[in-house]
Amino acid sequence: MPIKRNAAESGMETKEKRADKGAVMAKRASLPRILVSLVLGVVVLIFVIAISFLLLQISGKNSLYSRADNGEMVNTLSGIAVELGGSIEEEEGDEDWQEGDFRFEGIHYRYNEDILTFLFMGIDKMTEVAPVEDGLDGGQSDAIFLLVLNSHTKEITVIGIPRDIMAEVQIYDEEGNYRGIGTAQLAIQHGYGDGAELSCERSMQAVSKLFYGLPIHGYCAINMGAVPLINDAVGGIDLKATETLDFDNFRVTEGEDLHLEGMDAYYYLHNRDTKSEESAARRLTRQKEYLIKYAAKAIEATKKDITFPVSLYSTLSKYMVTDISVDEVSYLATQALGYSFDGDNMHVLQGEIVQGERFEEFYADEDALYRLILKVFYEEVN
Numbered sequence: 001m002p003i004k005r006n007a008a009e010s011g012m013e014t015k016e017k018r019a020d021k022g023a024v025m026a027k028r029a030s031l032p033r034i035l036v037s038l039v040l041g042v043v044v045l046i047f048v049i050a051i052s053f054l055l056l057q058i059s060g061k062n063s064l065y066s067r068a069d070n071g072e073m074v075n076t077l078s079g080i081a082v083e084l085g086g087s088i089e090e091e092e093g094d095e096d097w098q099e100g101d102f103r104f105e106g107i108h109y110r111y112n113e114d115i116l117t118f119l120f121m122g123i124d125k126m127t128e129v130a131p132v133e134d135g136l137d138g139g140q141s142d143a144i145f146l147l148v149l150n151s152h153t154k155e156i157t158v159i160g161i162p163r164d165i166m167a168e169v170q171i172y173d174e175e176g177n178y179r180g181i182g183t184a185q186l187a188i189q190h191g192y193g194d195g196a197e198l199s200c201e202r203s204m205q206a207v208s209k210l211f212y213g214l215p216i217h218g219y220c221a222i223n224m225g226a227v228p229l230i231n232d233a234v235g236g237i238d239l240k241a242t243e244t245l246d247f248d249n250f251r252v253t254e255g256e257d258l259h260l261e262g263m264d265a266y267y268y269l270h271n272r273d274t275k276s277e278e279s280a281a282r283r284l285t286r287q288k289e290y291l292i293k294y295a296a297k298a299i300e301a302t303k304k305d306i307t308f309p310v311s312l313y314s315t316l317s318k319y320m321v322t323d324i325s326v327d328e329v330s331y332l333a334t335q336a337l338g339y340s341f342d343g344d345n346m347h348v349l350q351g352e353i354v355q356g357e358r359f360e361e362f363y364a365d366e367d368a369l370y371r372l373i374l375k376v377f378y379e380e381v382n
Contacts, residue, residue, distance in 0.1 A: 064116055064217050064328050072213030073377075074100040074111050080212070080370060081109075096381060104374070108381040115377055116149045116332075118324070119204050119219040122269070123190060126225035128318040131196040134176030138199035140187040142224065142270065143287055146207070146216075148376055149335060156295070156341040157376050160288050160348040162362040163187035164280050167210045170202050185359065186210070190221070196321045210364075211373060218324040224270050226319035231265035233312050234297040239289055243282050247271050260290075278353055280360060288346055295341050302333055309333040347372060 078088045078100065086104040090097040094108070101110050122143030132138060144161040169189040171179045189206045193199030200219045208214050222230070231237060237260045241252040250267035252258060260268055269287055272279040301308045313320075313329050324332075350368040354361050 064331070067217045068117075068215030070111055070113060070215045073211070073215065073373075076212040077111075077370070077373065077378075078102045101381065109374060109378045110381050112150065112152060112377060112379050114151045116151075116217050117215065117377075118147045119200075119207055119216050120145045120147055121190065121200070121203060121219070121221040122227075123195075123221050123223050124270075125195075125223040127223060128225070129196060129223060129321055131194045134194045134198060135172060135174045136191055138191045138193040138195040139223075141190040141203060141221070142187065143284075144186065144203075144207070145287075145291070146211075149332070149339065150376075151335070152379065154339050155345055156336065156339045157345045157347070158288075158291060158295075158341075159372070159376070160284050160346070161186065161207065161210075162281060162284055162349060162351070164353070164360050164362040165210070165349065165351070166361050166363055167206050169206050185361065197323075200321055200323070211369070214373070214377070218322070218328070220320060220322040220324055222316060223319045224266060226316050227266040227269055228262045229315055229319070230312070231260060231294075232262060233308075233315065234294065234301050236261040237265065237290060237293045237297065239293050241268075242286050242289055245271060265290075277355075278360070281353060281362075284348060288348060292341075292343055292346055299336060299341070302337060306333065306337075347376075 081102040081104040082088060084104065086102055088102045090101075091103070097108075098110060101108060103109070120143075121141040123139040124142045125139045140163070142163055144163055146159040146161065148157040148159065150157065164185045164187065166183055167186040167189070168181050169184050169186065170192060171182045171184075172192045173179055186203075186206060189203045190199045193202050200221050203221075204216050204219045208216050239258055239260070241254055241256045241258055244254045245252050245268070247267065250264060250271060252268070258264075258268070269283075269290060272283045298308070305311075309329050310326060310333070313326065349362075349364050349372070351362050351364040354363065
């Protein structure tokens with residue numbers, strides 16, 4: 001027999017149903033608001049990240065350009081131009097002559113102030129960076145390169161500097177006491193220091209002086225033990241061997257097709273027979289060819305993942321000494337994506353190799369160096 005409900009019970013049931021229905025409707029009504037809030041939150045987060053990344057780049061750009069002064073080089077090169085028959089005087093018809101301009105072999109030159117230049121060095125140590133007492137044990141720079149970014153032409157230029165080039169270096173004794181300026185192979189300048197910031201700063205000063213006071217906006221010294229990490233970060237490098245190498249741990253034949261991975265990359269870039277004449281020059285040729293291949297793959301990796309340079313920076317941190325900050329790396333990475341680099345933009349200093357009392361000595365061709373500086377760091381004014 002069906003149970004009869006009185007009016008009061010029916011009324012209560014109706015109110016409960018209405019309350020439940022209202023709660024459901026309220027939940028349904030609040031769902032779009034929640035979704036809108038989430039979407040707005042994501043948009044705000046993306047906006048904040050984008051602004052932060054932009055500020056990071058702006059901060060990096062401003063700090064880089066504020067580092068170096070071009071005054072010394074501009075004055076020196078202007079003086080050399082005069083010695084070689086050029087002129088620093090404005091001539092009739094010069095409508096755009098500025099201080100620091102000069103004329104050489106009939107061409108009006110002006111320093112490109114929007115260029116950024118960085119010193120990169122490979123240090124002959126396999127371990128992670130461990131600063132030493134200031135003295136003689138900072139390690140030698142077996143690979144020395146200048147990386148130049150020209151924002152006007154959108155080109156990257158690399159200048160290879162022979163490790164044995166004779167340069168003015170700051171000399172210190174075993175206790176770190178300054179003994180004066182001497183002429184010696186550039187590679188040993190890094191050794192006269194702490195194997196960290198001091199060594200890099202002294203090397204940067206020596207390279208700047210070698211290039212007539214060239215402004216250098218930053219340095220990066222990497223222990224050679226990091227080469228496998230650098231190489232494998234882009235999946236290895238394919239190239240042809242530029243010379244025959246025969247070592248217990250590594251053998252290749254000139255012209256052989258190679259795929260370098262792990263320690264093989266280190267052996268190819270580092271090994272040389274010190275008893276063989278001009279072995280350092282031939283190794284520099286190997287390093288040059290490798291850099292051309294590596295740059296192409298690194299730029300491609302950055303196009304696929306804009307964080308690649310920052311990630312590599314982090315990976316190398318224990319093997320690296322640099323005054324280039326993360327925000328500066330971020331700025332440089334975004335800039336480099338729009339720049340071109342090929343073999344035509346890879347230069348090696350010209351000069352003569354002679355056998356010294358103990359080691360080979362490389363003497364730069366001053367005329368060729370002067371013209372290279374004009375080509376890379378100056379612009380012709382029409």
